[in-house]
Amino acid sequence: xxxxxxxxxxxxxxxxxxxxxxxxxxxxxxxxxxxxxxxxxxxxxxxxxxxxxxxxxxxxxxxxxxxxxxxxxxxxxxxxxxxxxxxxxxxxxxxxxxxxxxxxxx
Amino acid sequence: xxxxxxxxxxxxxxxxxxxxxxxxxxxxxxxxxxxxxxxxxxxxxxxxxxxxxxxxxxxxxxxxxxxxxxxxxxxxxxxxxxxxxxxxxxxxxxxxxxxxxxxxxxxxxxxxxxxxxxxx
Numbered sequence: 571x572x573x574x575x576x577x578x579x580x581x582x583x584x585x586x587x588x589x590x591x592x593x594x595x596x597x598x599x600x601x602x603x604x605x606x607x608x609x610x611x612x613x614x615x616x617x618x619x620x621x622x623x624x625x626x627x628x629x630x631x632x633x634x635x636x637x638x639x640x641x642x643x644x645x646x647x648x649x650x651x652x653x654x655x656x657x658x659x660x661x662x663x664x665x666x667x668x669x670x671x672x673x674x675x676x
Numbered sequence: 677x678x679x680x681x682x683x684x685x686x687x688x689x690x691x692x693x694x695x696x697x698x699x700x701x702x703x704x705x706x707x708x709x710x711x712x713x714x715x716x717x718x719x720x721x722x723x724x725x726x727x728x729x730x731x732x733x734x735x736x737x738x739x740x741x742x743x744x745x746x747x748x749x750x751x752x753x754x755x756x757x758x759x760x761x762x763x764x765x766x767x768x769x770x771x772x773x774x775x776x777x778x779x780x781x782x783x784x785x786x787x788x789x790x791x792x793x794x795x796x
Contacts, residue, residue: 603781605721612771612788613721618781656721660782663735665711665723 571595571659575668581676588644590671592657597637601661604633604642606653607670613656617642649675678702678785680772685790692762692794698755698772698787706750709775711783712757714768714792724770725757729777740766762794 572595582588592602600620605613615624617633620640630645644651652675657668684696698710712724725746726735734746745758755772769791773783 603783605783607721612786613783614786615781615784624781624784658721658723658782663726664737665726665782667721667723670720 571598571662571666573657573659573666573668575655575657575671577671578669579672579674581674582647583676584647584649586647588647588651588673590642590655590657590673592635592640592642592668594638594640594659594661598659598661600636601659602633602635602640603658603660604631605656605658606651607656608653616655644673647673647675678774680774680785680787682770682772682787682790685770685792687793687795688762689796690763690794693758693760694762694792696757696759696770696772696790696792698757700753700755700774703774705748705753707776709777710748710755711773711775712746712755712770713773713783713786714766714770715789716765716768719768722768727755759792762792764794766792767794768792 574593576591602620604617607613616627616631621633632643634641654670654672656670679701681699709729711726727746743761747756769789771789773786775782
């Protein structure tokens, strides 16, 4: 299953609403997770089962969608959100990641 | 607290072998499935292999099938990845990660990673 993220990079201002889209090449129901990764660090899970917020993750992060198309939303971009974000399907093996979206501050 | 610590990375020549280890602590290791995920320098994430909590299921990415072998020792709270016939394209930081069967995300805790460099 191929996962296609868009955009590959974005620049936004602090306080902006940011949306990152992930499209699966076939239906994966809601077996989708989102991860945040800072340079040189291990990824951290934000969202699982498409819309469930992982414990301890700020509520400004949310996930939505099902079937082939999903969205990660940051409701109000903060400086600490500057990172690369990846979607990942775990509907069927081989598990696959999107290519990543790099988020920068304008 | 949950900890996953990888080791065993290093520089190896093409065609060579390496064995990675992941030491787990802070949770009941046998209750979780485990995976290896890698990241080539400046690139995205690639899932490599999976070992179920029960030992009944093992999966590999096509890119490593037949060359890599995943294993675990529940008595030692450890996960392993035996990597044979290494290629330049296997150069990456290798992470181990855990997941709980039937609930939660597939990778809720990650190690810090160990770097494997395949070069002559």
